[in-house]
Amino acid sequence: MSKFIMLGALAILALPAAATAKDKVDPRIAKSLQCTTIADGAQRLACYDEAMAGLKQALEEGELMSTAQFKPKALEGTVVASGGMGFMRFWVELDTGDRWELIADSMTDSPPRKGAKAKLRKSLMRNYFYTDTYSPDFQARFLGRRD
Template sequence: MIGAGVLAALAGPAAAQKLDPRLEAVLACPRITDAAQRLACFDAAVTPLRQAASNGSLEARSLGPKALDGKVRATKGQGYNNLLVQLENGDRWLLTLEGNERLPKVGSDVTIRRGALSNWWFKVDKGQTFQARFLGQPD
């Protein structure tokens, strides 16, 4: 699943940019003709890539956030029960609202952490916590 996302993220102009060495390792595997060696290559290459994706340390903007803390630059309502938040580093997050939460304000400090089931938790000013989805950087 990660391999397909990586290949999709690298299509087009993004492929011309200098790639993260972890991505280069994955992309080198299809060139191996022996099936067992190719599978071993993928197994070895995907582990560090998966770890980097889960802790947010990948540089490719479509694969993870730039940082796991920061300040709110802007907010905007997005339909029913959603709030779009952009941080000063450009990362965009979609927060799920559940009721009477105190909404993040411009300048609020935030801390973001990875949840157990591939979700994200977005904590504002050491208080209110929201379930969030990373949307990437603006174009």
């Protein structure tokens, strides 16, 4: 039974954030989900064993992302790159590999400078605020990590 729980957790953890729609689910995950419809225990276990092999190989080859990609590595770092993302929005990458979207409060704001020491803090509403030595405070949203 623990193997079934492990497979279910792996399937959920391996889903990219954008792949929540049924038609966007990785075929290897869809195959493991089909195993739940098999009534016979031995056949269901064989199905899970086969599905787990495909998922394990996909994770090892980097074809599926773990949820670690969706959590910041650190809440401080040095800006290594930044730029515009559209009206009053910027992106920034820190030396930790974390990438953030920054939302400006004013049209006069500009992207953070390379080399700036940045700090992020989590608010009560589960979003973040970005500050550095040269820029005003920005609302921030974690975009992922370059690994």
